[in-house]
Amino acid sequence: MKPPLTSSASSCSCTSLLLRKLRLPPYYLLTFLALLLYAIFSGKEFLCIFSQLHFHADPVSDHSNRKNDSTKILTFAVGETETEKGCDVFSGRWVRDESTRPLYEESECPYIQPQLTCQEHGRPEKEYQFWRWQPHACSLPGFNATLMLETLRGKRMMFVGDSLNRGQFVSMVCLLHRAIPEAAKSMETNGSLTIFRAKDYNASVEFYWAPFLLESNADDAVIHRLSDRIVRRGSINKHGRHWKGVDILVFNTYLWWMTGAKFKILQGSFQDEVKEIVELPTEDAYRLAIKSMVRWIRKNMNPKTTRVFFASMSPSHQKSVEWGGEETGNCYNETAIIEDPAYWGSDTKRSIMEVIGEVLRGSQSKVKITFLNITQLSGYRKDAHTSIYKKQWRPLTAEQLANPVSYADCIHWCLPGLQDTWNELLFAKLFYP
Structure with missing residues (x-):
């Protein structure tokens, strides 16, 4: 059973999840690489914060434009397997x-x-x-x-x-x-x-x-x-x-x-x-x-x-x-x-x-x-x-x-x-x- 994803999760775990689960579009690549270098020199925790704040900021204003794309959903909403597209959190x-x-x-x-x-x-x-x-x-x-x-x-x-x-x-x-x-x-x-x-x-x-x-x-x-x-x-x-x-x-x-x-x-x-x-x-x-x-x-x-x-x-x-x-x-x-x-x-x-x-x-x-x-x-x-x-x-x-x-x-x-x-x-x- 996976533990809940919290802000106190280890930086390594957060980083590996980010790299495994998110396929960045081309226009994110340079920004991501720059932030990755920053994370290496200033501490791993920054990347974990970035993964929460950058991709999911202001969901209210962005909701109508969000594509129905599993690459925009973090691991807790995708499910336990790579093939699952979603999860009923109420079950x-x-x-x-x-x-x-x-x-x-x-x-x-x-x-x-x-x-x-x-x-x-x-x-x-x-x-x-x-x-x-x-x-x-x-x-x-x-x-x-x-x-x-x-x-x-x-x-x-x-x-x-x-x-x-x-x-x-x-x-x-x-x-x-x-x-x-x-x-x-x-x-x-x-x-x-x-x-x-x-x-x-x-x-x-x-x-x-x-x-x-x-x-x-x-x-x-x-x-x-x-x-x-x-x-x-x-x-x-x-x-x-x-x-x-x-x-x-x-x-x-x-x-x-x-x-x-x-x-x-x-x-x-x-x-x-x-x-x-x-x-x-x-x-x-x-x-x-x-x-x-x-x-x-x-x-x-x-x-x-x-x-x-x-x-x-x-x-x-x-x-x-x-x-x-x-x-x-x-x-x-x-x-x-x-x-x-x-x-x-x-x-x-x-x-x-x-x-x-x-x-x-x-x-x-x-x-x-x-x-x-x-x-x-x-x-x-x-x-x-x-x-x-x-x-x-x-x-x-x-x-x-x-x-x-x-x-x-x-x-x-x-x-x-x-x-x-x-x-x-x-x-x-x-x-x-």
Whole structure:
């Protein structure tokens, strides 16, 4: 099994991989030879840095002109054999790795919300932090914060969606912030928008709260805990005006749609005195939102300058019977991963995945959206949820305290943890699509 390609890999290894795997076009030859001589006299490490920065700088602006050529993809994306043309990084297994995990310490990142700081809230072990995702036919690159920040220089990256996408946003901030001097970074929240700024790079990483993408009665970033959820048909521009001008967009929407077999759709406006509301099957209502997102991207995003990603649903682990546990159990007290490669969980995820696949496949000729298929790899991680180890919104009752299963959060994820892997996959797809 190959180890992950990281910035700490040996210079010799990096150099030999570069020479073996990259066939330089003629107009690179003189530059390459000059840099090779420089590397010999000034130290081998420079060539390794060159191999990462030169060929893959500014993938956002260059994406539309990149040829579908395996010579432009480094070894971790090519696969284990010379003949393989690519690798499905979402198909793999979890391997325990104490040498590279966690990617940061909980106490080192001041931006993690108290709903995600499991160690601070009493989780007695750290096993969930030591798992690395290993694709079957290749290895993921190590997350390179400096390369990411250089790519973001003068740009905006935005995560749009619900609290699970906010967790991925916070993970990204934690992965980047140590590479930025203390006085050169800031975080601020104004309503639905949270912005992390890297001042020396004139860059920002942002999160925008829009759990349905469309306008809804749950749009308040703080007060949105309601069961009777309503979405307004054809209303994506209400939020979309805040997304214009962004260079890298990462969308998600799933969790808030899961209220039952039917979902309420508002035909007019929330300001109408008499509101016209219809109920649709949840899959059909969800399809409306995804189609609206695709149309908005096509009309407002320039594929030559912008990369757009859509993350599939983040699985929950509410019923331990699904993985062979007790009928009354859930993720509480789970410290081991699910090792059955065929494990999927509930059928609801399958139907929603079918909707996503149908819409995104149908739109590929009109708009470029990179699909981050995090669902199954996250499904194996029943151990990684916040469970009871988080800030509680309300004081717990005596009955709850006596039965921790009753209030365990089996939806959100501890940081550091699983969502750092989501960002490693995002990093890989951003630079090596």
